[in-house]
Amino acid sequence: xxxxxxxxxxxxxxxxxxxxxxxxxxxxxxxxxxxxxxxxxxxxxxxxxxxxxxxxxxxxxxxxxxxxxxxxxxxxxxxxxxxxxxxxxxxxxxxxxxxxxxxxxxxxxxxxxxxxxxxxxxxxxxxxxxxxxxxxxxxxxxxxxxxxxxxxxxxxxxxxxxxxxxxxxxxxxxxxxxxxxxxxxxxxxxxxxxxxxxxxxxxxxxxxxxxxxxxxxxxxxxxxxxxxxxxxxxxxxxxxxxxxxxxxxxxxxxxxxxxxxxxxxxxxxxxxxxxxxxxxxxxxxxxxxxxxxxxxxxxxxxxxx
Amino acid sequence: xxxxxxxxxxxxxxxxxxxxxxxxxxxxxxxxxxxxxxxxxxxxxxxxxxxxxxxxxxxxxxxxxxxxxxxxxxxxxxxxxxxxxxxxxxxxxxxxxxxxxxxxxxxxxxxxxxxxxxxxxxxxxxxxxxxxxxxxxxxxxxxxxxxxxxxxxxxxxxxxxxxxxxxxxxxxxxxxxxxxxxxxxxxxxxxxxxxxxxxxxxxxxxxxxxxxxxxxxxxxxxxxxxxxxxxxxxxxxxxxxxxxxxxxxxxxxxxxxxxxxxxxxxxxxxxxxxxxxxxxxxxxxxxxxxxxxxxxxxxxxxxxxxxxxxxxxxxxxxxxxxxxxxxxxxxxxxxxxxxxxxxxxxxxxxxxxxxxxxxxxxxxxxxxxxxxxxxxxx
Amino acid sequence: xxxxxxxxxxxxxxxxxxxxxxxxxxxxxxxxxxxxxxxxxxxxxxxxxxxxxxxxxxxxxxxxxxxxxxxxxxxxxxxxxxxxxxxxxxxxxxxxxxxxxxxxxxxxxxxxxxxxxxxxxxxxxxxxxxxxxxxxxxxxxxxxxxxxxxxxxxxxxxxxxxxxxxxxxxxxxxxxxxxxxxxxxxxxxxxxxxxxxxxxxxxxxxxxxxxxxxxxxxxxxxxxxxxxxxxxxxxxxxxxxxxxxxxxxxxxxxxxxxxxxxxxxxxxxxxxxxxxxx
Numbered sequence: 001x002x003x004x005x006x007x008x009x010x011x012x013x014x015x016x017x018x019x020x021x022x023x024x025x026x027x028x029x030x031x032x033x034x035x036x037x038x039x040x041x042x043x044x045x046x047x048x049x050x051x052x053x054x055x056x057x058x059x060x061x062x063x064x065x066x067x068x069x070x071x072x073x074x075x076x077x078x079x080x081x082x083x084x085x086x087x088x089x090x091x092x093x094x095x096x097x098x099x100x101x102x103x104x105x106x107x108x109x110x111x112x113x114x115x116x117x118x119x120x121x122x123x124x125x126x127x128x129x130x131x132x133x134x135x136x137x138x139x140x141x142x143x144x145x146x147x148x149x150x151x152x153x154x155x156x157x158x159x160x161x162x163x164x165x166x167x168x169x170x171x172x173x174x175x176x177x178x179x180x181x182x183x184x185x186x187x188x189x190x191x192x193x194x195x196x197x198x199x200x201x202x203x204x205x206x207x208x209x210x211x212x213x214x215x216x217x218x219x220x221x222x223x224x225x226x227x228x229x230x231x232x233x234x235x236x237x238x239x240x241x242x243x244x245x246x247x248x249x250x251x252x253x254x255x256x257x258x259x260x261x262x263x264x265x266x267x268x269x270x271x272x273x274x275x276x277x278x279x280x281x282x283x284x285x286x287x288x289x290x291x292x293x294x295x296x297x298x299x300x301x302x303x304x305x
Numbered sequence: 306x307x308x309x310x311x312x313x314x315x316x317x318x319x320x321x322x323x324x325x326x327x328x329x330x331x332x333x334x335x336x337x338x339x340x341x342x343x344x345x346x347x348x349x350x351x352x353x354x355x356x357x358x359x360x361x362x363x364x365x366x367x368x369x370x371x372x373x374x375x376x377x378x379x380x381x382x383x384x385x386x387x388x389x390x391x392x393x394x395x396x397x398x399x400x401x402x403x404x405x406x407x408x409x410x411x412x413x414x415x416x417x418x419x420x421x422x423x424x425x426x427x428x429x430x431x432x433x434x435x436x437x438x439x440x441x442x443x444x445x446x447x448x449x450x451x452x453x454x455x456x457x458x459x460x461x462x463x464x465x466x467x468x469x470x471x472x473x474x475x476x477x478x479x480x481x482x483x484x485x486x487x488x489x490x491x492x493x494x495x496x497x498x499x500x501x502x503x504x505x506x507x508x509x510x511x512x513x514x515x516x517x518x519x520x521x522x523x524x525x526x527x528x529x530x531x532x533x534x535x536x537x538x539x540x541x542x543x544x545x546x547x548x549x550x551x552x553x554x555x556x557x558x559x560x561x562x563x564x565x566x567x568x569x570x571x572x573x574x575x576x577x578x579x580x581x582x583x584x585x586x587x588x589x590x591x592x593x594x595x596x597x598x599x600x601x602x603x604x605x606x607x608x609x610x611x612x613x614x615x616x617x618x619x620x621x622x623x624x625x626x627x628x629x630x631x632x633x634x635x636x637x638x639x640x641x642x643x644x645x646x647x648x649x650x651x652x653x654x655x656x657x658x659x660x661x662x663x664x665x666x667x668x669x670x671x672x673x674x675x676x677x678x679x680x681x682x683x
Numbered sequence: 684x685x686x687x688x689x690x691x692x693x694x695x696x697x698x699x700x701x702x703x704x705x706x707x708x709x710x711x712x713x714x715x716x717x718x719x720x721x722x723x724x725x726x727x728x729x730x731x732x733x734x735x736x737x738x739x740x741x742x743x744x745x746x747x748x749x750x751x752x753x754x755x756x757x758x759x760x761x762x763x764x765x766x767x768x769x770x771x772x773x774x775x776x777x778x779x780x781x782x783x784x785x786x787x788x789x790x791x792x793x794x795x796x797x798x799x800x801x802x803x804x805x806x807x808x809x810x811x812x813x814x815x816x817x818x819x820x821x822x823x824x825x826x827x828x829x830x831x832x833x834x835x836x837x838x839x840x841x842x843x844x845x846x847x848x849x850x851x852x853x854x855x856x857x858x859x860x861x862x863x864x865x866x867x868x869x870x871x872x873x874x875x876x877x878x879x880x881x882x883x884x885x886x887x888x889x890x891x892x893x894x895x896x897x898x899x900x901x902x903x904x905x906x907x908x909x910x911x912x913x914x915x916x917x918x919x920x921x922x923x924x925x926x927x928x929x930x931x932x933x934x935x936x937x938x939x940x941x942x943x944x945x946x947x948x949x950x951x952x953x954x955x956x957x958x959x960x961x
Contacts, residue, residue: 009947016785019784019785019786020784020785020786020787022780022784022785022786022788022862022863022864023784023789024786024788024861025779025864026776026777026779026780026863026864027776027777027778027781027786028785028869029772029773029776030773030774030776030777030833030838031777031792033769033773033833034795034833034835036809037807037811037829037830037832037833038799038802038835039799039809039832041806041807041808041809041811041814042802042806042807044807045806045807045809045810046812047791048809048810050903055816055858081928084923097762101774102703103902105696105699105700106694106700109693111693111695111697112700112950113699114947116700116704117947117951118911119704119707119708120703120704120942120948121948121950121951122707122711122889122940122943123707124707124954125888125939125940125942125943125950126711126892126936126940127891127892127893127909127910127932127935127936127939127940128892128894128910129892129910129911129914129935130714130909130910130913130931130932130933130935130936131710131714131932133714133913133917133928133929133931133938134710134711134714134929134932135710137717137925137928137929138709138710138713139715140925142728143726143727143728144724144728145709145726145728148729148730149730150726150835152730157819168849170948177707177710182954183932185954185955186811186955188955189955189956195764197741200802233687235803235918237851239805241894241895242892242894242895242910245823245894245898245914246894246914246917248911260895261860263805264895264899266897266900267808267809267812268695268812268898269684273809273813276809278924279807280805280806280809283803284802284803284804284806287802287803290802291801294812297792304911305809
């Protein structure tokens with residue numbers, strides 16, 4: 001409390017208290033929305049995961065870790081986890097490396113830079129459901145243009161999205177197509193942040209070609225960007241849902257069953273909310289683990305402070 | 306054994322001419338400062354010598370070799386950048402070693418892991434470690450070798466940049482405003498150290514700066530560049546006392562040289578507002594009379610001026626005045642003991658030593674002068 | 684020489700880029716081509732992009748006649764606009780308070796924001812669905828908008844942005860007699876346009892394209908967003924009618940793609956800057 005209390009007639013509160021009141025008032029709407037839409041539902045999901053709650057069924061019972069025990073023996077879920085892992089294992093590295101390659105290629109010259117940046121970025125802003133339909137036509141086994149071309153070349157024509165051998169690969173290809181423009185612009189932002197003097201210094205210091213420059217300057221200085229892009233690519237790939245929902249619905253024969261699709265099915269089709277919440281929790285833990293990896297372990301290696 | 310020689314260098318960026326017909330030589334062991342205002346093209350010239358920029362015309366020779374078509378890596382030059390351009394991810398030790406690792410080790414030795422296992426790599430690395438220790442010691446970097454640039458002060462970074470430049474014993478050093486990011490006290494100290502480094506290395510050094518004090522104090526010769534052209538190359542004393550161009554005279558020296566519009570009459574007598582000056586030009590016509598502040602002193606007779614104010618400098622006084630006939634500003638550097646107080650508005654006369662007066666033609670070129678005898682101020 | 688150095692000479696770079704670009708654009712090309720072709724041509728699987736018989740009118744006509752395209756797009760505008768409005772309404776004052784005011788609990792609030800950044804939107808979805816279903820709000824704009832009205836990411840972004848604004852600006856406003864509320868809307872917000880545009884683009888792109896949440900809370904056409912509209916048209920109307928299907932896809936994709944092509948630079952920068960800070 002300030003000693004000036006009472007000496008000034010109008011502001012009856014000290015400046016500090018006024019500021020605190022203003023701060024709370026400005027935080028209030030966001031806090032209410034945060035509690036109602038994020039914190040409480042998230043906590044509810046955590047609680048649900050330990051119940052057998054089913055929409056429309058009798059009152060939920062606390063069943064402890066039973067949902068998680070079920071998950072261990074659930075063959076469908078195991079398939080789903082394996083598929084998700086495979087999908088992430090293809091899409092994330094390909095998006096990172098492809099995005100880096102495209103960024104270097106587009107930035108290497110002035111001509112066509114804006115045009116090609118737009119071309120590769122286009123899938124990021126396109127309605128993914130609609131583009132999934134376009135892919136379905138493109139990959140259609142009999143009338144699709146891709147197989148028509150393969151046929152014309154005398155090559156085999158796989159059932160891209162309807163064979164369990166190729167469906168995950170096809171989805172991964174679409175996933176890479178959707179993500180690569182995003183990673184590319186992140187890398188471009190990282191590239192423009194590299195001081196040009198360093199390239200001049202590298203040239204004088206004996207860097208003779210593009211590879212020397214890349215090793216000595218570009219790659220190390222892109223470190224923070226690369227780390228970030230890796231993590232965000234992993235998380236984005238982990239979230240695959242739209243293409244599965246539109247194109248395969250997990251099929252054929254669960255060959256494209258992925259984590260969020262399983263969670264959606266359990267929760268909103270079979271209405272087994274407790275089990276679905278348990279899957280969601282596992283999903284959350286994986287995401288948090290990736291973030292922790294970023295901040296705790298790897299950050300130290302790429303920031304040169 | 307040659308130093309640096311550039312001949313007929315031209316460079317355009319779009320419609321603007323950055324460099325026009327630039328010719329300059331720096332002998333082996335010589336320290337040449339390239340001085341000019343920002344945007345005059347001096348950094349572009351330096352980058353062309355390093356090979357970072359390609360000239361549109363002309364030739365660059367380093368160590369008697371024509372290096373014009375060569376990459377920077379093959380030119381045998383080292384450069385200190387204004388921003389130091391240290392590799393933020395490498396330690397001081399690694400930063401200093403880069404010029405050796407990039408050249409000394411073949412590409413496969415530089416691969417991570419594999420390099421350590423290959424025969425010969427160990428010996429090469431030991432030699433590099435030795436060299437790093439050799440250059441780090443005199444620069445006071447020995448204790449800092451395992452730090453990263455971000456953990457160093459500006460002055461320390463600057464030394465790392467110098468160490469990285471000297472480690473390879475190149476035929477030519479290029480320094481691009483290496484002191485401009487340091488505070489004033491450190492700058493003065495580092496000037497001496499850079500000259501010292503240059504002496505020990507014995508290579509040709511080209512030092513770019515916009516600070517004339519640096520150029521005059523450090524260099525064997527000073528090259529003054531303006532508008533993409535080198536106007537004069539001469540030892541510091543000559544640049545100051547004997548400039549060949551009015552722009553050089555005006556750029557070098559602080560306070561700026563005084564200039565007065567003058568006229569040479571039919572007999573060659575140079576007159577300022579009708580007043581004979583005791584100088585003689587070869588031909589009649591309009592000329593510019595340029596006078597260093599220390600060439601002026603109060604006298605009974607001379608240029609009529611009105612005093613405006615006096616600055617006390619400790620070792621001298623600066624009298625700011627206005628030349629009465631045409632209102633041109635004049636600055637005189639006076640002995641602190643000399644005149645007592647000069648009140649603003651006070652009228653007095655300033656005389657000058659004709660031997661120290663400079664005459665320039667209408668095109669800015671220096672004109673030869675001869676004292677006209679004793680009939681001055683008649 | 685270019686500092687970044689070309690791995691490849693210019694012509695080869697352009698050639699590689701052109702080939703890759705063609706691959707990237709091929710779904711768009713074939714989508715547009717098929718939307719103009721009659722069914723028999725599509726089923727012949729010819730490799731010609733340009734239709735022999737132009738059936739664009741039939742295909743697009745079919746889509747417009749069978750599903751309320753305008754309604755979908757309008758829903759998309761309402762939902763994205765509503766989400767962005769509330770996100771800014773909540774996040775700008777909160778970001779300002781976290782950046783510039785001192786009050787007890789500020790560190791806890793900021794910690795909550797940072798934690799919230801880690802939670803994907805799929806996590807609170809189940810309880811929110813139950814809640815909306817209990818209070819009978821499924822199939823409403825409210826159900827589509829409310830869960831995204833709070834964006835911790837926006838709060839974080841604005842907080843970072845406002846921290847960089849000079850304190851003198853606020854002192855001057857306070858000396859002029861402004862209260863904190865009017866400072867937010869009359870001093871802070873006008874200075875926040877760069878951050879707000881970047882975030883706005885990020886938010887609209889995310890929610891225009893979102894399928895997961897609309898799929899959960901919306902049934903039928905009345906409140907369907909464009910993403911849902913494509914899905915509904917596909918399952919209910921199109922069957923194997925790829926011509927009409929592609930026409931529907933073109934119609935729903937076009938608005939955002941056009942906006943992108945008109946303001947490319949802003950889109951890329953908006954998404955790159957928000958992406959890097961997230």
